[in-house]
Amino acid sequence: MEAGTQEMPAFMTNRDEDVTSDSWRQHRKHVFVLSEAGKPIYSRYGSEEALSSTMGVMMALVSFVQSGDNIIRSVYSELHTVVFLQKGPLVLVCVSNSRQSEEQLRGELLYVYYQIISMLTQASISRIFEHKKNYDLRRLLAGSEKILDGLLNLVDSDPSFLLTAIHCLPLASSLRDSLSQILQKAITPNLVFSILVAKNQLLTIVQEKTVIEDARLEPADVHLLLNLIGASSAFQAGEIWTPICLPLFNPDCYFYAYISYLDPPECTVCLLLLSTDKEAFYAVADCKRKIEEAMVAQNALSLIAKAHSYSVSQVGVSDLRHFMYKPFDVPDTYRQLTQFTSPEMEAPYSSEEEKMRLLDLYRYMHSRIHSSTRPLKLIYHVAERETLLAWVTSKFELYTCFSPLVTKACAITAITKLLRWIKKEEERLFIRYPPKYSTTPNPSKSSRGGKSDQQDSTENGFLTLL
Template sequence: MESHRDPLCDINRTSRRLVIFHLLWPRRTSVDALGLAYMNEEIMSESWRQHRKHVFVLSEAGKPIYSRYGNEEALSSTMGVMMALVSFVQAGGNMIQSIFSDEHTVVFLQKGPLVFVSVSATRQSEQQLRRELLHVYHQIVSMLTQASINRIFERRKNFDLRRLLFGSEKVLDGLLDVMDSDPSFMLSAVQCLPLPSSSRDALSHILQKAITPDLVFSFLIANNRLVSVVQEKTVLEDARLKPSDLHLLFNLIRASAFQAGEIWMPICLPLFNHDCYFYAYVAYLDPPECTVCLVLLSTDKEAFYAVAECKRKIEEAFASQNALQWVANTQLYYVDDISVANLRHFLYKPSKVLDHHRHPEMEVGYRSQEERIRLLDPYRNMHNRIHSTSRPLKLIYHSAGKETLLAWVTSKFEMFACFTPLVTKKSAISELTKLLRWIKKEEDRLFICHLPKYSTAPQPGRSSTDRGSSARPNTSDTGLLSLL
């Protein structure tokens, strides 16, 4: 019976099927010098203490699972203190949320048998830090599923989860790195590649034609920007992919660091369904440049060759229409191209085009990692104030030493802008009005305004009416729940 099976068996069985295609998460090696240095960093050193933000993951039993900096084993006593704080507060019938000091904010998040802790010296709010911890939790769930994690710890409370996450530190490190400098996480949005609507529609049409049973989503990604996405018609609207799921998918692709070949891997997308896997086929269409990535998500773990055939059809269609050149020739834009006086940078998220946003390529003053983070810090502060649950605001004007910042939220859009110093509020709003006119004019190029759909052909021996029953995976065989 399913209730008497070791949940590790299902995970290990899946792993054996997939390892023949590609090793996704190599253990840190000497090649990954920065990651290795952080992993071996002395926890009593000044450099370890000076990091802006630490993230720790541990089990309810106090077992270390992950640390952003330093070795988990060396930090076991520190994590034990954290778990003692959690247990002490729980004993009083409460749940610890956060601790504040003059220089640091400590935020706790407990999700089932896992405890997440962020120790931050940034200006981020408690809510923002907790959302980041939630992303880390979702990244772990994406590799194991929530149901498997819960079953494991129900059977063995002292289980060392690092056995199953072996080699995945690079995935979690990469997620935390990109959250520090990518405003997409703050806006709960995904950045799109600017592309003429006619070209985007043609690419989507190619994806719509290359289908196979149980293929649910098809994505085209270029330089970590979404180019096109199409989905199967039977996917419920209220179960559509959320930006957080797409961030996890993008992060796994970045962490895999492969160029030639293809990957077939299980991935759980927690906000779609946290207890089951998709099976993702990932391949680059333009080696050796490897800038255009195709991702096909199926619910059938045995569909590798069928999905690989879809990729072959897409390649043929792209070659016949020279479609890769449409992506390669995409003109990114800079603030100077918009002709808005004194504007240095902006973020824009439209309300009617859900889950997408645009911002220009970073100007010279904000291209380094440090400068990107320095700009994002005040953006985060304004975002927290403008979306405050106790006192939400619609407009914030802030004059700082190096720039003037403005946040503006209406029923139609959300915008954060950076101007040169000494720009007045009246002038800034006037210039943003010009920017809004430019965005409206370029809307079809900047955003994916609709989600194309397709209908997969029923499998042999099945009618379209029995898809909801017999087409579901056998949960007693796979230990997974059906997606559809």
């Protein structure tokens, strides 16, 4: 549970909270989504019906400022920051008492918007509200609340979203290469992405050659896919075939995603195959069978099961407690996914409260480094219980946490050792050169996505699974 909140009984959900209670007001971060007509669409805590008047006030604020040819971006009070984001006919609002910057909160609202687009497409939403301005979008999003709740829980606890980067599971490069080769050989026309995930981290991703010449798969799209997989145990039941939009790749079209776990009943290794062809289920399912057979032959699943994140003690740098490293020096010709590496959070950051406190310190450093008015390259920050150093160069972005009383000179010496260790381990920590394959796409299909925006948005099959 977040700091400042009271734990709810197991049978209750976020939607059951009493919006007049003190515990509701004390939540660290509220998120609201409404339409331009003021119709409630989503609330992180409490039911939309109970909050309809509150959302009406929010829309009145937006409209009042708009009437003066301005856009409302944020409101600050002593304890809270209120951030507004308007995307087409949708208005998203965050009310936060965290120390996060306005830019960070707006980035989180953008993720919520992307998750909604992933289910309905941008074109469908625009068309719906052009036809009927006071349409109740909850009719199409029914059942999706747990996807949005799960996303916001991840945003709070997973630094991938702060860094806009993908966390790969550390893996021997020989094993990662053999997994990539298995995916490369199991292809069918119009198969665009083959993605292997384990323990909520990326193992490998193989992309159709002509597609990545045309467009890049962004980390945010992968984050949305990972959140979708983790949102419901229904995906563990067998083979799922569902439309999904990747909003940064193409916000107006659907891909068709085949989702299947390869290691039931543990369900830690998941295969995602994305096709542009709605009718390709059997062909794509056949690819899965080939992948499964090859992985069994190579004993790959038991090798993946032994893979795990690393401890900061393995780095061998005294006083270093934790770090996050995001490299920039990858040749663009490889259309590389932006990645980062980070060890497990260990003592003194074992409890949820302490993990959140460290993440908040990282968020503070990140906001200073990326300040729109006064960006910085290097920050040495002495906090109450630790010392932090953040450093951004043309080759990397690095956030480090040391025990207290470490001097700036000692921290920089330690970072030199850390960078040397990362360089030595980079083949294990990152996907350096993403593999590609060629299929023979059906000429009638676009490499930028599957069925066009004319698709009826009620076809969101996965919503019924949740």
